[in-house]
Amino acid sequence: MTKNVLVLGGTAFVGRAVLQGLVARGYTVDFVTRGQRKVDVTGYRTHHVCDRRDAETLRKCIAGVHYDYVFDISAYTRHDIEVVLHVIETSKLQRYVFLSSGAVYLPSQQLLHEHSLRGANPHWGRYGLDKREAEDVLFENKYNVPVTIFRPPYIYGEGNELYRESYFFQQVEKGEAIPYPATDTRVQFVHIDDVVRMMLAAVTNEQAENEAYHLAHPEEVTWEKLVRTCTRCAGETQLLPVSVEEMALLQVTAKQFFPFRDVMYKMCTDKLREHGLPQPRIGLEEGLRRSYDWFTRQAFQEPTIHAMNELARVTAYCLQRERNMR
Structure with a gap:
């Protein structure tokens, strides 16, 4: 018998990929969004346009439907989770899969x-506190619903609307230099295809019941490695390391000229293997090449407002430093 699945989210990056993955695997899928984005996935049963935080509206949308699985991509707070658990029929719900965060x-x-x-x-x-409190509602389990929680670091790949890898690709296209924090910070990434594959595998894995997992590729990446990998995929441009001392001199944080915070983000992924879940298999370079191929097919516009408000000043400083060293 075909399983009924409810996806909360479904038109933005991760939600769309999960929706597409479920449809491709033959599930009967309904999904809930506020209807602010175009739906370009086919094969689902029903798109419910409503605010998931509005209990009465959500109840009307999903009344009378028994779901086997819920994939919650759009919850950010404790209230977001509580509304769904209060409204949904839980008697046949076999797993509630929640995308949390590292x-x-x-x-x-x-x-x-x-x-x-x-x-x-x-x-x-x-953001981190709210995600933790959302997890706590599920771990409290007063609704007697089996849960699986995933905590990713940075998700990237085809469809990513956050101005991250697309920033590097655009800098290359424009022939602009890329300043980056020259620190020993190590982070991890996970490609969107691995995210979908691993999340979908969890619902049929008994060991994953009432567990949390790190959703990350084990490869540790420095900022220099990230930008050099991006330029190998997209083309060469000038790379400008910015030391901790120079950031202090300029009175800037990494986030003011770089699309990531300079924060250590290293997550052990052994538990996935120990519990028989799929391992991330797409390495950074392969994933970024896929992402760049997608980027080149888009009419991608640079955001007019973003956090890198000191990019021009830091770039100018670094270029002058390079000229002085010649």
Whole structure:
């Protein structure tokens, strides 16, 4: 018998990919969004246009439907989860899969494990705290619903609307230099195809019931490695390292000239293997080549407002430094 699935989200990056993956695997899929984006996926059953935070509206949309699985991509707060669990018929619900975040952990320079302490992290602010509280609702399990939680670091790949890898690709297209933090910070990434494959595998894995997992490729990446890999995929441009001392001199943070915070993000992925879940298999260079191929097919517009408000000043400083060294 075909399984009924409810996806919360479905038109933005990860939600769209999960929706597409479920349809491709033969599930009967309904999804909920606010209707602010065009739907370009086919094969689903129903698109419910409503605010998931509005309990009465959501109840009317999904009334009388028994779902086997829920994939929650769009929850950010405790309330987001509580509304769904209060409204949905839970008697046949076999798994609630929630996409959380690695931002739930306390600041750490060490390798993070799923049992590492969660709490306030000034680098991520309210976002990390809200995701942690959303997890807590599911872990409390007062609705008696089996759950699986995934905590990714940085998700990238085809369809990514965040101005991250697309920033590097655009800099190459324009022939502009790329300043980057010359620090020893290590982070991890995960390609969107691995995200979908691993999340979908969890619903049929009994060991994944009431567990949390790191959704990351184990490869550790420095900022220099990231930008050099991007330029190998998209073409060469001038790379400008910015030291910690220079950032202090200029009184800037990495986020003011670079599309990532300069924060250590290392996550152990052994638990996936130990519980028989698929391993991430798309390495950074392969994933970025796929992402660049997608980027070249888009009419991608640089955001008019973004956090890199000191990019021009930092670039000018670095270019002058390079001229002085000749």
